[in-house]
Every structure is written in structure tokens, then in C-alpha cells.
Amino acid sequence: MELPTPESIKKKRVKLGLTQSELAARAHVSQPLIARIESGDVDPRLSTVKSIITALDDMEKSRITAKDLMTAPVISLSPDESVDQAVKIMEKYGFSQVPVLENGVPIGSISESALVQAMGSRDIQRISNARVRELMEDSFPAVAPGTDMGTISALLEANHAVLVMEMGKVVGVITKYNIMRLLNK
Structure with a gap:
């Protein structure tokens, strides 16, 4: 077993976005001890190093991001496609909602709920021939690939989906x- 250096402990802590105090709490040691270990001022016991490394490893495993969760490539619709085409895509892929993109930019979404709601007030043939833009709802919220799962979960409580956008x-x-x-893993 190769023991970590003070620099490697600090580098991993910073990469995970942890303060010395947060790491200390997770490793059940004091913050001043973490500071002294990282500065190379103290030679800790093996059990202390093990606690710190275990805390860092556990934190690394629990940090699930949008990039880890997302499905790609994204199946989307154009606002000018027919609702009939939207239904075919939803059936083919087993989706209950699909983002609507125009020139690669999200402008809305269409969902089974919107289609069912429209069917209650319009002629089915007219809906089938309508354009997606006529029945689309607001666009899904967008996040960066590094967004944490807590933020994504909160967004999903109020939205059908979350888009992941980069550049x-x-x-x-x-x-x-x-x-x-994630529950099956």
C-alpha cells in the first residue's frame, strides 16, 4: 500500500470542494490536524491517514454529477414537426416528454400531458396535424455537466426533465x- 503525501491529500480535498473543516468532520479528526498534515508539519498515525483517505474516497464516490446521470445523444423535436411525428418518436423511444430544439437551442418541450390535455378540447385529427410549436410547453431547465445530483433532483421535482448543456x-x-x-446499482 502506497501512503498518500500531504500534497496528494490536499489536492484531493480541494478537487472535491471540501474545506479542511468539512474533511475533518468526515474523518472524525480536528481541522488543525488536517492543516498540519497538509502542510507536512506532522507525521500522523496510520489510523488517522486511513480515516482521512476513507472520508475522501467516500466523498468522491458520492459526488454524482449531471454528466454521470445524463442520457446522450438527446432525441429532440423541431417546432415545425407535426404532433403526429412527436407521438411516433415518443412511442418509438418510450418517452413521455421530448425537448424541442431550434437550431440546437432549447425553445420548449412537448409531453404526453400536453397532448392529452389538448385532446380534451380539440378535434383529434386537428391535433395530429398540428405543429409541435402549437402545443409545446416551456423548455426544460438546463444545467452544466458538473452540476451535483442534489440540484438536479430539486429541479426534477418541478419539471419533466433537465437538459445538460455545454458551451x-x-x-x-x-x-x-x-x-x-441509481437505486439498482
């Missing part, structure tokens, strides 16, 4: 199903 482009989508799949 102005949609690179993935996350639904409640993506979160629930």
Missing part, C-alpha cells in the same frame, strides 16, 4: 428515471 449546446438529458436507476 451553448445540449449534450444530454436527465429524467426522474435516470435518478431512479
